[in-house]
Amino acid sequence: MRRKRPKRLLILLMGLLASNFLILSSLSAAENLKYEIWVKLDNQEKMLHGKERLFWSNKTSDEIKEIWFHLYYNAFKNEKSTLMQEAREQGRFLGLEVGDGEWGWIEVTEIKLADGRDLKPSMEFITPDEPLHPDDQTVMRVILPEPLMPGKGVELELEFQAKIPKGILRSGYYKDSYFISQWFPKPGVYEEGKGWNCHEYHLNSEFYADFADFTVHITVPENFVVGASGKMIEAARNKEEKAMTYTFYQENIHDFAWTADPRFLKIERDFIASKEITEEEYTEIAHRLGLPVAEVRLNDVRMILLIEPEHKVQIERHFKALKAAIKYYGLWYGPYPYETITMVDPPFRTGSGGMEYPTLFTAGTGIIRNERVLSPEGVIVHEYGHGYWYGLCANNEFEEAWLDEGINSYSESKVLEKAYGKDVLSFSINRIPLACFLRLPEYFGYELDRALAIHVVKIDPIMTESWKFMNRASYTLNVYMRAETCLHTLERVVGEDMMLRILRTFQTRFRFKHPRTEDFIAVVNEVTGRDFTWFFDELFFRTLDFDYGLSSLVCEKKPTHWRGVFDFEGRKEELTKKEIRDMEKKERKEKRGEKEKDLYITRLMARRFGEARIGQDLRLKLKVVFEDGSEEIREWDGQERWELFVFEKNSPVLYAQLDPETIWLIDSNLTNNSIRRNPSRGGILKLTSRVFFWIQNLLQTISGWS
Amino acid sequence: MKIFIKGLGTTNRKIMIAVYLWLINSAFSALIVAPLYFMFKGDFSRSLMGEKLLKGSDLLWLGDLLYKHRNNWPSLLGSLIVTSFLFLLLYIFLNGGILGSITSQEKKVCFSSFFSDCGKYFWRFLRVFLISIVSYAIIFLLLGKAISSLLKIWTKSASTEWPLILSSNLKFLLFILLFSLVRMFFDYVRIRLVVEKSRKAIRATLLTFSFLKKRFWKAWSLYLTIALISIFFLVIFLAVSSHFPGVMNLFLFSILWQQVYVFSRMWTKVLFFSTEFHLFIS
Numbered sequence: 001m002r003r004k005r006p007k008r009l010l011i012l013l014m015g016l017l018a019s020n021f022l023i024l025s026s027l028s029a030a031e032n033l034k035y036e037i038w039v040k041l042d043n044q045e046k047m048l049h050g051k052e053r054l055f056w057s058n059k060t061s062d063e064i065k066e067i068w069f070h071l072y073y074n075a076f077k078n079e080k081s082t083l084m085q086e087a088r089e090q091g092r093f094l095g096l097e098v099g100d101g102e103w104g105w106i107e108v109t110e111i112k113l114a115d116g117r118d119l120k121p122s123m124e125f126i127t128p129d130e131p132l133h134p135d136d137q138t139v140m141r142v143i144l145p146e147p148l149m150p151g152k153g154v155e156l157e158l159e160f161q162a163k164i165p166k167g168i169l170r171s172g173y174y175k176d177s178y179f180i181s182q183w184f185p186k187p188g189v190y191e192e193g194k195g196w197n198c199h200e201y202h203l204n205s206e207f208y209a210d211f212a213d214f215t216v217h218i219t220v221p222e223n224f225v226v227g228a229s230g231k232m233i234e235a236a237r238n239k240e241e242k243a244m245t246y247t248f249y250q251e252n253i254h255d256f257a258w259t260a261d262p263r264f265l266k267i268e269r270d271f272i273a274s275k276e277i278t279e280e281e282y283t284e285i286a287h288r289l290g291l292p293v294a295e296v297r298l299n300d301v302r303m304i305l306l307i308e309p310e311h312k313v314q315i316e317r318h319f320k321a322l323k324a325a326i327k328y329y330g331l332w333y334g335p336y337p338y339e340t341i342t343m344v345d346p347p348f349r350t351g352s353g354g355m356e357y358p359t360l361f362t363a364g365t366g367i368i369r370n371e372r373v374l375s376p377e378g379v380i381v382h383e384y385g386h387g388y389w390y391g392l393c394a395n396n397e398f399e400e401a402w403l404d405e406g407i408n409s410y411s412e413s414k415v416l417e418k419a420y421g422k423d424v425l426s427f428s429i430n431r432i433p434l435a436c437f438l439r440l441p442e443y444f445g446y447e448l449d450r451a452l453a454i455h456v457v458k459i460d461p462i463m464t465e466s467w468k469f470m471n472r473a474s475y476t477l478n479v480y481m482r483a484e485t486c487l488h489t490l491e492r493v494v495g496e497d498m499m500l501r502i503l504r505t506f507q508t509r510f511r512f513k514h515p516r517t518e519d520f521i522a523v524v525n526e527v528t529g530r531d532f533t534w535f536f537d538e539l540f541f542r543t544l545d546f547d548y549g550l551s552s553l554v555c556e557k558k559p560t561h562w563r564g565v566f567d568f569e570g571r572k573e574e575l576t577k578k579e580i581r582d583m584e585k586k587e588r589k590e591k592r593g594e595k596e597k598d599l600y601i602t603r604l605m606a607r608r609f610g611e612a613r614i615g616q617d618l619r620l621k622l623k624v625v626f627e628d629g630s631e632e633i634r635e636w637d638g639q640e641r642w643e644l645f646v647f648e649k650n651s652p653v654l655y656a657q658l659d660p661e662t663i664w665l666i667d668s669n670l671t672n673n674s675i676r677r678n679p680s681r682g683g684i685l686k687l688t689s690r691v692f693f694w695i696q697n698l699l700q701t702i703s704g705w706s
Numbered sequence: 707m708k709i710f711i712k713g714l715g716t717t718n719r720k721i722m723i724a725v726y727l728w729l730i731n732s733a734f735s736a737l738i739v740a741p742l743y744f745m746f747k748g749d750f751s752r753s754l755m756g757e758k759l760l761k762g763s764d765l766l767w768l769g770d771l772l773y774k775h776r777n778n779w780p781s782l783l784g785s786l787i788v789t790s791f792l793f794l795l796l797y798i799f800l801n802g803g804i805l806g807s808i809t810s811q812e813k814k815v816c817f818s819s820f821f822s823d824c825g826k827y828f829w830r831f832l833r834v835f836l837i838s839i840v841s842y843a844i845i846f847l848l849l850g851k852a853i854s855s856l857l858k859i860w861t862k863s864a865s866t867e868w869p870l871i872l873s874s875n876l877k878f879l880l881f882i883l884l885f886s887l888v889r890m891f892f893d894y895v896r897i898r899l900v901v902e903k904s905r906k907a908i909r910a911t912l913l914t915f916s917f918l919k920k921r922f923w924k925a926w927s928l929y930l931t932i933a934l935i936s937i938f939f940l941v942i943f944l945a946v947s948s949h950f951p952g953v954m955n956l957f958l959f960s961i962l963w964q965q966v967y968v969f970s971r972m973w974t975k976v977l978f979f980s981t982e983f984h985l986f987i988s
Contacts, residue, residue: 310866348866348867366867367868367871430875431871432871441763441765447765447769450765450766450769451768451772454773455773655754662766670755670770671749671753671770672753676752680751681756682757682957684750685957686759687746688739689957691739696732696735699735699790700972702790702794702797703975706831706835
């Protein structure tokens with residue numbers, strides 16, 4: 001008997017081990033990460049009570065021993081979180097001040113495997129980033145009882161509760177209005193050979209996650225209007241609790257956000273591709289992209305607008321902008337792959353405006369708007385566009401923010417230019433746009449962004465991890481404006497059609513993947529057939545100022561006689577000034593009546609003022625225009641610090657221009673790209689007179705205090 | 707109405723006051739703008755970008771200008787603040803000439819008498835200015851804070867943007883009206899000092915309280931009427947300006963039109979004093 005007992009125990013133990021192995025591996029067939037989440041909104045306590053079922057599979061060749069989760073809401077838990085500490089360090093503490101009772105947090109109350117094994121004992125907060133903020137709780141780790149083998153999956157069940165913060169940084173509530181984002185425990189991205197890519201929630205960063213299928217059941221008070229990522233597939237009423245449960249479903253997205261507000265007006269319309277796009281437009285774009293027409297056709301999309309009642313006069317503006325975005329992003333970069341897009345006019349004071357989530361985005365507007373100012377159009381096109389870059393080509397926004405923000409800023413400016421033309425500079429006083437009363441300057445988006453971009457060249461390279469930029473301004477100006485300006489420059493270098501092909505290739509090749517900057521560079525090189533690595537080295541990876549210009553232009557009549565001592569028939573003879581004058585006088589008399597053909601020498605100095613250089617296979621164009629209307633075109637490789645160009649012509653020079661087509665938009669000083677022989681004052685007088693007028697009025701206003 | 711017409715008559719008869727003010731304002735502005743002219747000249751005169759200046763605002767040249775002088779703007783702003791303060795002092799000086807000329811029996815204004823009055827009343831008006839600063843501080847800091855706090859109670863619980871729009875504009879309007887009240891009050895203080903040939907600024911301030919107590923609505927409605935005239939001029943100026951094409955051949959006309967508007971502001975200032983003077987002596 002004694003002998004049999006150990007054998008039975010052994011068999012039992014082996015059975016247990018085998019069963020665990022089976023549980024961990026039984027879900028290996030899952031292609032995608034899968035979430036099923038049940039969440040109930042407690043409107044009184046401003047809490048979320050959630051249950052999450054998570055199917056996670058190991059698609060790498062590594063054995064994975066632990067899973068890291070984002071718990072983003074803990075960034076708003078107290079002043080010691082990484083985000084709040086960074087805000088304090090950058091002087092933005094006041095802007096992110098949280099009142100008593102308004103903090104937010106998330107707590108995982110239970111986490112276990114589907115077979116019931118509890119992972120909570122192994123749960124701990126970690127702080128993987130530098131500099132260290134040891135009290136941050138936005139990244140959590142659990143240890144698996146056995147390593148998850150390559151190709152195998154695991155099912156987890158979590159329960160959590162979250163306190164919604166009061167309207168702060170993309171998420172929150174105000175009274176009974178909610179915008180809920182980054183609200184559920186979300187695994188990071190496991191990278192083969194590198195481990196978990198799961199950063200803390202930083203002030204100057206956004207997000208990164210794997211694509212997944214989401215089924216989310218949202219229970220809210222019955223009078224609340226709800227919008228969410230994906231498509232609503234069910235709505236069930238609970239009469240006893242006076243609640244509604246809405247179920248949303250969407251495949252292949254990497255985040256899920258939702259909003260609830262009893263005040264929302266919900267309007268649904270369809271983008272019907274056959275009505276919005278003509279055959280000529282399809283043919284034209286197909287030709288430009290070098291694709292068959294069938295490949296550029298767009299799908300129909302259900303557009304859902306949730307708008308606050310006080311903005312309802314702007315419903316048409318919202319839909320017009322969204323249609324333009326769906327049309328042009330679709331034609332240029334690929335059809336929108338989802339059935340629905342939800343556009344949210346963010347609830348008042350929830351801090352959630354101007355933000356993107358897969359298949360849902362928030363815009364933002366005001367009650368008083370001017371027709372000529374592209375607001376809310378600009379933010380609508382921009383946030384929809386994010387769905388293409390961050391949404392479909394899901395780059396790591398922590399580490400390479402420009403791949404989303406920069407590319408999207410570029411593409412947004414192209415769409416707005418195409419759909420609306422120029423924007424109007426927008427200033428408001430007491431929330432009333434000045435454009436209602438004054439004629440304000442018009443501009444294209446890239447002009448404004450270039451003006452801002454040139455200020456940060458010497459601070460940080462574009463390719464900086466988001467939380468390591470010097471400050472918020474450097475982050476914003478680099479990843480949005482400077483990256484955008486560089487892309488506009490690239491477009492001008494390679495041509496508009498080529499740039500279209502680059503972006504379309506990048507979009508379609510990396511949909512539902514996680515591209516990096518090197519992938520984008522590889523696409524540029526492949527599509528253009530040239531090596532543009534230098535472009536990114538100079539402008540993205542380094543802080544090199546790009547500035548070519550013309551520093552001097554001298555034009556003089558070529559002398560026909562020269563002063564000095566000359567050897568003449570064996571003797572030295574001096575030619576003096578007086579003798580030259582007499583000779584010239586005599587020559588003029590003899591040539592009287594003949595058309596004068598003086599020769600002029602023009603000396604033009606081209607300079608490289610900045611550190612950045614153009615690629616060695618490229619040339620800067622130099623155009624020189626003469627008074628007789630003739631032109632000379634030269635090229636300069638721009639490698640050395642300067643180059644002298646000399647021209648001999650029968651006409652004096654009028655002006656010279658380096659890069660006359662302004663291909664190098666990233667140049668920090670376009671003014672020095674041209675030089676005239678004779679100064680011109682008309683424009684200066686006009687500008688000065690305008691400034692004079694403003695000063696006069698300012699002084700007269702000040703005199704009122706006397 | 708009679709007071710207004712009398713004031714209008716005095717302003718037009720003594721139009722040279724407005725001319726002197728315009729000349730002084732222009733000279734002072736030219737001093738401030740001169741360095742900027744040379745800066746623009748240095749940057750743009752030999753560049754083709756200078757041609758874009760003719761076409762109005764363009765973010766390419768504006769961006770270049772802001773970037774190139776990014777380290778200079780703080781000092782330029784500082785200079786502007788200092789020169790504005792100096793201009794304020796200058797206007798305290800000029801107020802003496804304005805009121806001296808308006809109250810004078812002489813039908814015409816001459817340069818020497820204008821400036822003689824400027825000097826004559828300067829120290830009294832400086833004392834009035836200092837008293838007025840205290841009043842502005844009380845009004846805007848104390849009363850203004852109270853108004854802001856009250857409005858904040860309203861907007862704190864706002865469910866939409868409307869309360870914020872209404873409260874910010876209401877606050878703005880209230881401050882403008884309070885400012886006009888204080889300004890009007892001290893106009894009468896100055897008029898009293900000139901008419902009564904007094905040097906006692908504090909006494910004149912106290913007497914103005916009782917003066918305005920009896921004639922407050924008359925004085926304020928007169929003041930607001932002229933303020934409306936000033937706003938009317940602004941509206942006309944903006945409406946006509948918005949139809950200007952940005953071409954060189956209308957450049958001179960647009961400068962002329964701008965100076966007409968600036969002159970109208972000087973004329974309105976004189977009109978304020980003239981009508982107040984006639985109300986004071988009526």
